[in-house]
Amino acid sequence: MKESKPETSEIFGKKKSVLIANVVSGNKPVDIFIDASETITDIGQDIRKRHRGEAEFIIDGIGALALPGLSNTHTHAAMSLLRGYADDMILQDWLSQKIWPLEAHLTADDVYWGTKLACLEMIRTGTTAFNDMYFQMESAAKAVDEAGIRALLCYGFIDLGDAEKREHECRATEALAAHIKKMNNPRIHAAAGPHAPYTVSPEGLKWCAEFSKEQHIPLHIHLSETEKEVNDCISQHGKRPAALLDACGVLTSTTIAAHGCWLDDAECALLGKRGVSVSHNPASNMKLATHRALPYPQLAGAGANVCLGTDGCASNNNLDMFEEMKIAALLQKFFWNDPTVLPAPAALLMATTNGAKALGFGAGILAAGAPADIILISNRTPCNTPLHNAASNLVYSCSGAAVETTICNGRFLMLDREIPGEHEILAHAAQAASSLVKRAQTPV
């Protein structure tokens, strides 16, 4: 697909002026020019003539579909090491017998390699920004820094109502925010990360809301994934989870709430009023049998910013946002008994514009001046043949494997499916996962 094929060593990770000719965006043929910067310099029909002279490289897209890089608005990236470790179990058994015992042995090095693996998978499947909640987040930040994509990183704050534990979580949250500020990498932002209304006390929730406001950083939380947590919240606090969060100041236009399966109509209206971003995680919800789908029609109707996430690899088990778009569109139609709910263009918006808005990096659109976060999807595959309707093919027919080229912040991270250093990352991550399982099975 290259007109003047760049050598691997010439293009990857370098600042170069590149003209991407002959791609399709919004059903129109366009060329894209990036002048060795982090943003799109020019985009439009036949602009190749204007920029041909100044481009160090000219890449012929041969009709590939161009999209803004996708945004995964809820995941636990390092859980890629747990992919396939335990499935098909009751939620509580799965957590207490499998996931938590393994996580207890996770080292900073494991989180580093798990996040490297996750970033590799995201680059391969067209995701250029993600919203992550986990621990050992300095290691995650290092992995994201090296990978070249964007991430909003938070430490999963859990106090279980214990004041001493809360102090520890506040310090850990502050330390991560300070660390990320010091990194001074425009691709990496910190967030406050109160885990969920059922694992964080109202005091903890209020502290996180305050911290987020003071530091001008987003807030990332789990909300109403299961019916049980909603019932428990009503028993314990006398109100439903969204009302509890609102009373603690948690619901703002820089808040990303994940799951939301059991939100009722009043909660949807409240989230819409506050301008909250709600991350739909359909594959995880189905796999863990939440038994109710996110009320997408109500949330979208109320004006909430509904976006899309994969959740962690232990409960999905991949990070492919193309697959997630399809499963979202299918689940919404099936559960709400209406094939017109969440049509393909709306699913595509969830993964692009809405997701980018939630993450706050200013990406999610292909326009001059916007971040040069671009993916190219091959049109010369069965999944894009015929091409009656690009949005339909992207959502219902393609998987992330149709992505050929991934650019983030003006740098090429994958070109014609080649990612530098892929084999080393796969080998190290496999080794880390296997050693983790061995450690967890060895009685101390």
Place this chain on the structure above:
Amino acid sequence: MKESKPETSEIFGKKKSVLIANVVSGNKPVDIFIDASETITDIGQDIRKRHRGEAEFIIDGIGALALPGLSNTHTHAAMSLLRGYADDMILQDWLSQKIWPLEAHLTADDVYWGTKLACLEMIRTGTTAFNDMYFQMESAAKAVDEAGIRALLCYGFIDLGDAEKREHECRATEALAAHIKKMNNPRIHAAAGPHAPYTVSPEGLKWCAEFSKEQHIPLHIHLSETEKEVNDCISQHGKRPAALLDACGVLTSTTIAAHGCWLDDAECALLGKRGVSVSHNPASNMKLATHRALPYPQLAGAGANVCLGTDGCASNNNLDMFEEMKIAALLQKFFWNDPTVLPAPAALLMATTNGAKALGFGAGILAAGAPADIILISNRTPCNTPLHNAASNLVYSCSGAAVETTICNGRFLMLDREIPGEHEILAHAAQAASSLVKRAQTPV
């Protein structure tokens, strides 16, 4: 991945003795030897030493996962030309305003190119046998013959209670069976194809059942996809669809019934007793909002042979059986509110052993003497890293894009993702689709 790399012209479509070394089957490392025949000659650990001398080619699998080629037990292959033509609509509008008007213009040539495209997509995503119902089936048979995979082909028999129409459908069914017998291709079998209880009269159903019995060929039918057709059947015939089919002799161990969303417990028991194969089509059912999932636990419990299908590309919109396995496992857990329903190994069986049993080609297992229908799935990808559990990764993490090599009936159809003639098929199919839409939009 090749030790002695065959040239494209040497390996594709030729009878060659091939040793596939160093792959993983059922969690064990094995080698596979095919002695220039249609079946697996030998399979086992370290058998490479025994066959190295006689193999014309030795392919190093480098740890790839080997599976029997997958079986897609319900589709309308040529509808690949309608991929993305119309989505997100109410079923009746979608059919009457979009699908039927386009199908009215389909020529034999369209069905040929649509089936070629479908076979290409199936080869690329690891499906080596499929169950097809459509029209212009002589053209479909020609496409399958050339593609090198297996298919059970039927003419979609629709009489709408009209005796004259029924005569025509009987002759068309007989003609296809005679045509396929004459082709004498062991990869292509005919079936009787009464479309559904709501489109075929009891007389038509009885004729199809008789014809299937006389000719020793399977029978392929749609059953209880929507709630409306079940209610209509009760109003019209005084019994539910499965009971009606049973009264017409349609339910046997060589019957494949597709969809089955609205089967009740008594119908599940009846289908189990008759040994019917039931093809679960979760993506299509969700996209068209059937609002109830196949009662997998009841059907499997009753002893029915539950297998998996994609349905046609207009209602899915692809033919990727890996994606279908995942969506099946997710939908079953979600709808029946139990994360232990349809675990990964059972979903894998639906797409391999059960599907192969339904189609009747004797495939679906990797063993000496079994048909050499084999796919190799790369283990050097994020979706198979780490590899804690192969069945889990294959069902929940991989898409069909992880398939590297596809062999059917002892012939290589794809090697290291290369399929001869792919670009020509894509170009012809795109051209056929675009010309079809133009014809359909031109008033006569």
